[in-house]
Amino acid sequence: MAIKAIVFDIGGVLEHTPDTGMMEKWEERLALPAGEFSVRVMQAWGAGALEDIPASVLHQNLCEATGMDDAQANAFTEDFWKDYLGIPIPN
Template sequence: MSETCVIFDVGGVLEFTPETGWVERWEERLALPHGTVGERMRDVWAAGGVGTIGEHDVHAEVASRLGLDAPRVEAFMADLWAEYLGTPNNELIDHVRGLRGRCRLGILSNSFVGARERETALYGFDELVERIVYSHEIGIEKPDPLAFEAVCAALGVRPESCLFVDDVAVNVEAARAVGMQAHLFEDNARTLTRIAAHLDAGRPVSS
């Protein structure tokens, strides 16, 4: 198989993840000022993103900091995951499935502890690509250059052979800084065109 490689972000690319307003609804339900949940949970969310806290402890911190009993903690976390997981970008997922055997395929995601299990169960990303690199498993988030190096190492490819697709501009620029080709996801049509150009060239091409 060619070393040519395409690596995808998840949220905002393979998944559509619009804000659902779940935090605001909980603040209203708990009679908390706007922004309170974010302030109280900020360090927990950050720790979950790099895997320095487990799911059990996340639940414990939610209970303690927001004054929720066990059933309401479960409901709170269910709302969090509903927004996090969003809905599948089926057109792009189907296209990626059709690329298997034509190029190397990977995922690099700024994630949260518990994401692999849920995304595997819901979307089967583990069968879609060869390697998935989650920030909560490697302890590094994009746009840190080490995150891009980690996914290239996992796939055994050179950065120069890879096209990285993300919906966040700073991550796209960071990927380019380590030598990858990169595309800012805005819609499926332009993304599919960019992937085709990368594969047809078999070498780095400019966006």
Template sequence: MVAIRAIIPDIGGVLEHTPDLGTVARWTPEFGAGWEHRVDPVFRAGEIGTITLEEVHERAAATLGVPVARFEAYMDDVWVEYVGTYNAELAAYWSARRAEGYQTAIISNSFVGAREREEEAHRFSELTDLIVYSHEVGVMKPDPAIYELCLDRLGMRPQETVFVDDFEPNCEAARALGMAAVLFKDTAQAVRDLDALLQKD
């Protein structure tokens, strides 16, 4: 059996606790019923980095017929929900494995501006060897290309890695490439599952 040499978690819902804070609903009286579906194409572009954050603000505001400043105010609320709260327990576990010699990386479906805000909030760059953000590489999970890019940058074979995500299709895509994968439900369960995999080494 090939030994696992790298641990690769997701951010939102894994390294960050990101409950729904009702941001969309709070802005519906101002933006109109179903407004979030009208701006969905703009947000999809932001997730793969084909437009800047400023362009997101401008295009979404134009679509909704509101001043740019109002959409920027909405985005201020979004970022609070987006960065969530730090999962210190899982981060400590992950950091301890790194100290033992495991490589660490992150694969995250993200949004333009996320690196700066998450770095300010949580300092992920201090915990990991590599962060692969969808908005920086132009592809999102569960597309195999984003996992392959991460593996290439790490210099790892799929069988040498374990991926952790809170969305089963993303885990399935990793397994299809030959990676081990843990579906995150809560921190204690994820740690148990990781320990079980690492003890097979």
């Protein structure tokens, strides 16, 4: 029997994602009140979790919701993925 699919799960199941303070660091960079940045990011990306939205639209939503320019949004997205993917959980 040939393998037809491989399913990977991220988000705390197969890896450990400790709080690194990444969101707070971006909050400080953008001079936003405590907790505000996370709220804005969730508003910007929320639709992407529920719908098929192009990455370019998510990027634009992020810029509009947070006030970041393209370079900042790209840097944040890179930081976000590094933070979100975490490290493998040891056996």
